Amino acid sequence: MPDVPLSPLLPEAQRLLPEAQRAAAQAAETGAAAGGLDSGTLVLLLTIFALAVFVGFEIITKIPPTLHTPLMSGSNAISGITLMGALLALDVDHTGLAKALGFLAIVLATMNVVGGFLVTHRMLGMFQRKK
Amino acid sequence: MPDVPLSPLLPEAQRLLPEAQRAAAQAAETGAAAGGLDSGTLVLLLTIFALAVFVGFEIITKIPPTLHTPLMSGSNAISGITLMGALLALDVDHTGLAKALGFLAIVLATMNVVGGFLVTHRMLGMFQRKK
Amino acid sequence: MSNSVTNLAYLAASVLFILGLKGLTHPRTAVQGNLLGALGMFVAVVFTLAGRQFEWAALIAGLVVGGALGVILAVKIQMTAMPQLVALFNGFGGGASLLVAGAYLIFASEAERTTPALVATAASGLIGAVTFSGSLVAFGKLQELKFLKDVRFTGQQLANLALAAACVILATVLVAQPEAANLSYWVMVLLALGLGVLLVISIGGADMPVVIALLNSYSGLAAAATGFVLQNNVLIIAGSLVGASGIILTQIMCKAMNRSLPAVLFGSLQPAGGTRDAGDLYATVKSTTPDEVALLLDSASRVVIVPGYGMAVAQAQHAVRDLVNLLDKRGVAVEFAIHPVAGRMPGHMNVLLAEADIDYERLKEMDDINPTLDQADVCIVLGANDVVNPVARTDPKSPIAGMPIIDADKARTVVVIKRSLSPGFAGIPNPLFAAPNALMLYGDGRDAVLGVVKALQES
Amino acid sequence: MSNSVTNLAYLAASVLFILGLKGLTHPRTAVQGNLLGALGMFVAVVFTLAGRQFEWAALIAGLVVGGALGVILAVKIQMTAMPQLVALFNGFGGGASLLVAGAYLIFASEAERTTPALVATAASGLIGAVTFSGSLVAFGKLQELKFLKDVRFTGQQLANLALAAACVILATVLVAQPEAANLSYWVMVLLALGLGVLLVISIGGADMPVVIALLNSYSGLAAAATGFVLQNNVLIIAGSLVGASGIILTQIMCKAMNRSLPAVLFGSLQPAGGTRDAGDLYATVKSTTPDEVALLLDSASRVVIVPGYGMAVAQAQHAVRDLVNLLDKRGVAVEFAIHPVAGRMPGHMNVLLAEADIDYERLKEMDDINPTLDQADVCIVLGANDVVNPVARTDPKSPIAGMPIIDADKARTVVVIKRSLSPGFAGIPNPLFAAPNALMLYGDGRDAVLGVVKALQES
């Protein structure tokens, strides 16, 4: 996707552009773009990954030891983001088996998310009462 | 671009996919994709921007006051990344005027980059000799 | 709901997760941070649901059941059982991700089964399964279920290797032959469940936090892998944050124990040979009574308390709070010395003491308090053992050699509260108990502290 | 060279920039960090060049000329002139970005002139032009060019507003009528150049670092905007890093001066009314000689030196190093107290003292050393003025009221080295000079310190 637009091939590209754009737009609208992962997008996603690792690293090394247990339970709750995938398995068009697995996954992931954030909240509340 | 692929519209999308992909690939190859900025890519770029701001913020607040002058000259050198744009202006196919502006821009940006990193290096060398 | 709007919402959710973690960098902002994280999760879920057609009844039922169970567990749990609970939740997360990957293979269309998609699916199934069974075993060990204790058999490493190899082969088959993906997936999951059990079952109970942090880190990475397949930024970002957090916590724990990660995972912590001469070593141990300790405390001007795993077992934190209040009133300065791996998870002692309303400003980290411990009149070692064992400094052959410890032995007088002379997690005797300036106060941690409180009140 | 390879290389360049900044978090790793940043730039340039057809002769000529000029400036510059040089380089960067945006409007095809592309182009042209002229004025002020001093005329704010409004209108026209983009662009640039001059010319010389940091931050944001247009990740990331760095430095400086950013930019720092009673105030000033100072130092056991802008002007840092070595040999403990805005840019004093080979462990930050200044036998104030002015603490109506200062006046004896009783940047008298425990050593900073060194050697 990302591209330096000042390429010498521009005139040819321009000729092709309207057609390509129309087709691409149509495909994107109907959700087809998701089928494949083109290499340009992959690089952008890798960039996001690399930056997120940096952010995580910088912030988490700043968390004081006092809060390491809440950090553990809190980041565990965040890892329950799989819940998003579990929800998608319950799409109306899916087979019964997929839905059954999805249902179980929702139960487990929701326990992880709700329980994780709540218990972290309980713990942190104890730290806050002080002072 | 990013998309949740489990859309109910999948069958239709699938029908459209090969055509769209062919067209998009062709367009991308010839550099046409750069002409427009589709909203999916825009979101990915925004994500990159947001994460980079976080990274910058976290790291720079950790830099000790002792190194604030080198930080200033060093980050100033990094801002010379405009050099990339200046280079592209000297594409063979461009008009003489664009090339002339590009040449001037290259001179200025290179001074900024080379001078900036070098003077930072000189300063930091002074800190390192100690200890 | 257009894709860009959804993805903007996902970006907002990611930013909320980041701000949430930033909140955790200070106790004052931590509650708010956690709420921001939860809000991020809420945003991510709402925008996943918006504009799609679901099997709503089942979906809502799943959310309600899971939510209710989560609330019950989170509210009922005792603060002392936190390590177990985190292990359990971690296992649930792993289970969910193996089920999601399995469901995906059923409903994904031909076109969606690209190689990267299949690789990520296999990875999240594999990691999910190992996390699920491994975390449940870790939970059992932390609960001290008897049948999980010290399970070792010959050829264990070999069995692990064989299982791991089989899993990888099946994952490769899955990617190479997408048409038979379901079969190879579920066989792989079965083997991976076994692998998780075998990997964790022979690791010592006190090392479970390392295992859990590591597994949690891997589940984060699996989520990020799924994010690449779904081209979904919130999965990638949340996954990387969790991955980074787990790795960093693992490193901190290993460093504080001066053991390498492989040494923790593949159990090189032998029951030490030194145990046999414990009798000789402990010949000069002096024991004491609550009244005597009360006298000591009454005449002290600075007291340092070193809590350890025993305080958690005895749930002695509230009794300790009473003791601190009493000493405060008498003008005695009381501080706590917190070892980074005291207890059974990082920050374990801090949570317990916070529960008992003890100001976190009183809690000093090991490196900050060690230089001033020789100025302490009394040091109370409350259910701690390995983290104050001077052998770590003196005997290079000891299993805890080189582990930084709290220099309790440097205090004028050391009072050690525990039930017996039996060793701590590392299984080695502790010469501190026999030191000339040490007094043993035998008994359950809570009872012993309450005894001292009573004696102080009566004096 | 495929686009993905190029973009992977750009990702590598971005990571190198980040690692470079991370290196700057410690003096030990800073040199390596800066080299990583330079490597990142190299990678970005090489992959921009690869696989395209350029006007090679001109391109290489530009690189060689610019590189040579950069090297000359960087090598020839005196460490004391660092603020000027940074201003100059910043201006060059702004100039380059206005030229690039101008060139883009010439060669960009119809299809490329989308609205976001034009907005980003206009933004980088506008910011570039203001940065260019503003930085050059800042450079001139820091060089103390006479004709730039105290230029003020009535209606200046109004003129600024009118110019800014005109620029924004022209930018809007540019976006709305892409076919006449060139004309509106260059008119806008001309006006923006004027705006840059007017904005900066009435700001005090000592506030230039704030201006430069702010302009640098904006150039970073302009680069990021260009990155969105070109869908180029390295531009976005590098731009955001620079943007964050500039904003943070600006905040640090404003906080250290206890002034708001608008107050700095729109010049509310009035020549203070207090100057008239300076005569009365200074009635009790006592002056001293190098020999007397040498005696004082010889009998001291702890000396604190507070350097300021005067040390930079006098280039006294090497003389100070000699003094420190001499005192070291005699067993006198010497430390430096560094105010966050001493000198003319953040960290200015640190660079000068590092140049003179003074260990950075000796340099204490204001907040760390203030509590112990009452235990200093002698405090030498070397060319500092505002940063030790007790008025900031005592007089709420003073222009520097509330600015945190170094408590030099708390030391047993204070020796102030400067050429006269004239005020520092803030233009207000300093009661410290007349304090009972203060002695003035008049003279150029370097000469005065060398005089003390000579007296010490002879004693």
Ligand SMILES: NC(=O)c1ccc[n+]([C@@H]2O[C@H](COP(=O)([O-])OP(=O)(O)OC[C@H]3O[C@@H](n4cnc5c(N)ncnc54)[C@H](OP(=O)(O)O)[C@@H]3O)[C@@H](O)[C@H]2O)c1
């Ligand atoms: N915190 C972490 O993150 C983490 C992670 C991995 C490993 N570890 C390991 O865990 C260990 C932690 O050290 P530690 O000093 O806290 O604990 P420890 O060395 O395991 O010793 C705990 C002591 O508490 C006593 N105790 C148990 N129940 C008690 C009760 N009800 N009342 C009073 N005393 C009681 C026991 O002695 P009695 O039986 O005689 O009463 C035991 O000696 C270290 O070896 C560390 O490496 C910790």
Ligand SMILES: NC(=O)c1ccc[n+]([C@@H]2O[C@H](COP(=O)([O-])OP(=O)(O)OC[C@H]3O[C@@H](n4cnc5c(N)ncnc54)[C@H](OP(=O)(O)O)[C@@H]3O)[C@@H](O)[C@H]2O)c1
């Ligand atoms: N550092 C930054 O980042 C920054 C940024 C923005 C603003 N500022 C402002 O800059 C000021 C810095 O304070 P400061 O205390 O360092 O400096 P200052 O208040 O400007 O005072 C410098 C003193 O040095 C003396 N001096 C000049 N040349 C000298 C020479 N050759 N030998 C000896 N003395 C000499 C001058 O007195 P004589 O003329 O009598 O010799 C003058 O009083 C503050 O007001 C601060 O707010 C700094």
